[in-house]
Amino acid sequence: AALDAQQSTLTGQLTSLQTSLPQLYPGTARYFLEYPEDIQLYGISFNTELGATGISVQGEVSYRNDMPLQIDDVELLVAGLMPSRPFLADIGTIPVVDTNGDGVPDMGNPAWKGVSMSQLGYQDFNSYVKGHKRFDVWQPQFTVTKLFGPMAGASQWVLVGETAATIVPDLPSKSELRFDGPGTALSGNALAPVILSGAGGHARDRYEPADAFADDFSWGYRLAARFDYTDVFGGVNLSPAVAFSHDVDGITPGPIGNFLQDRKSVTVGVTATYQNSWQGAIKYTEYFGNEQYNLMADRDFLSAVVQYSF
Template structure:
């Protein structure tokens, strides 16, 4: 098959993609011709398994489920998989087909997978279901990923390329740190969790029109217009990495709140009957008042998600290479809709509050939130029309070190509010004991949107250096990235709070009622939590800060032909969130992770990979008990 220059294949990718490519064995594929049509078919098959290697932290299991945590929304995975248990046993394949006629072609990529552990095995706490889940989050399935046509051309001697269809476009210079310029495509998080995952499996192609055009020898322009919106695929509830349990599509009955109250421990009918006895019958014959409670708490129902619209997503980029500076510069603008959701909620109508207050008085007043929670609802929404402005550079220092970086600015980025404040906003209208249960002033029937728009500025820079013949290796690759983010216009945390997992409960509250302090609220609504945890997190910490920063590093050693033609690539990766709490989980102060890996390759066809990852550090780090080992074997042809 004759190879010709394909502009779309040469589009600059983030270094993270390039690094991943160095660890994967190249696949030569099968080339063929059908008349004047040139074709290539590439395939990758793999099997793999992953194991949990640390027991669950009791502080991250809700008190209603036997732990010491202050919420039940992030613990299904911890109860489903114990230390030493397998949480994935998977077979998967991915295939690429390209057909080319002259300068015009079509590219199609598809994948399929079957996870025997998640699909066929039962779980000790909650079985894992594929019902109504996003296709990528299911335990088994098949998907068409890329599917686009392209045409390469020249205008006045300057090359250009156009593509139409489902595709991935990567901009910017981000390597490891997210929330970067590279926001055009959503991510399939579930795919990246699977042992033996490749970059191309986890980037979700989206239908769009894309054009890249050289304007001069050193100046080029790019533009895209998306024809549809798609969301990031998060982990299915109950799977090993899932947190929280209430976000994935189809996970509609997992938001259970408040105390495991013995008055309502036997389901809807008993809950209403017991409350009715206490209220002297005032709740009788009220079909509009619904309470669904089990051992985990009262169910807050999930209503329909509010997806973003398909139209209105576009962007443009300019790239200039300066021969004098030996540096490429980039400038970017895009308007896009969030690929990740905001958690929002709505309290019940005013009559629910009045009935609850009239029916439950005296010592029984503490049961009023049961009625409110059981008649509230939550929904996920995806903020639209986020604007992004970006600048980037890429150069080589005199030492031979590659240096790149980017600056991004979003004047109207959504920053997620504290989920606990959102939920307890529905309790505030009860007044009295619960009059200040949240910093958010909820009103009967009012929706509380789970985000506010803020200015977010982020800078990150990457250094890459190659050392030959070091430690017996033919080459040592060192990569490091540092990033810092600033949120403009952030209110004082005694007015509005952003971020922090609900497992840690509310922060400080105005002490204007008998149970309106943080510890008293925890004691009244989750009395089974440990006394230490009822007060431990009642502090102004763990919420989004004005500024946060961290860094990532990776080292990869190349040992070719170690034995019998087998090439080995040991690696070590390090992550450290140094200071502050970034918006939407970007940085968590003190959180660290280290990963040790070994990749093997034989004859550019057969591969094996073994990796161990340890998460630790950070008082508000919900990943500290998610340590795991992954092993995979693959074949590329």
């Protein structure tokens, strides 16, 4: 009887351990910073002036060989949970179909058989889940500068326009592998709300749309103007300026992050110079556009600088 009791106790302890280990496993997962090596950068540039028009033109094309790009962090999170949540590797096993009519799902969806919740596929215990993949990245950039004569009391004024693009020719489609876009806190899998509900989680009727993730092509432009007023008072020169930026289309993969579709900013300010020694500037910058994913939307700021050169 004593032996039977000991065996029963041991069996109960093992059963308890087997039940608790999968719950404890997620706590052993860790994020870590990785610094990929051997990123090579090549570039070619030019600059010229268009005759006597006063227009200067500059351009550059840069090429990064095997640039590491960040995979969507939610895909990494789901992949890290797979050893303790095997149903994530085959969502067809999650009960979402009610065959008995009692309001309780008791069968998986046959159409999802063998489908993984993570685009990174099944991950086993003690796995290293790489958070990036390498791709060739191109970036063309084109700038035009025009210097004007006196206007509106200014001794001169200058206008600058710049446009650029980021191109990743071999970036996979988003249905194959999603790369990180700013502010994408939820899964990009349209089945996520149903799957989480069937797995006993807290379902939300939300997931990130495909256009919230990184694109193979993104571009934008910048405009800036500055007016120079000399000897406004007591030998002080003033240079008010305004700048506007607009990310027109596409989302640049991280960590590059050059463009986020429809993100905009405007900066206004004035710089004062005295005898080429003292300089002070005050500027205000406002961010707006695409507020849902624009992480700078609530970071408008005012800056003031005073400096002395000798």
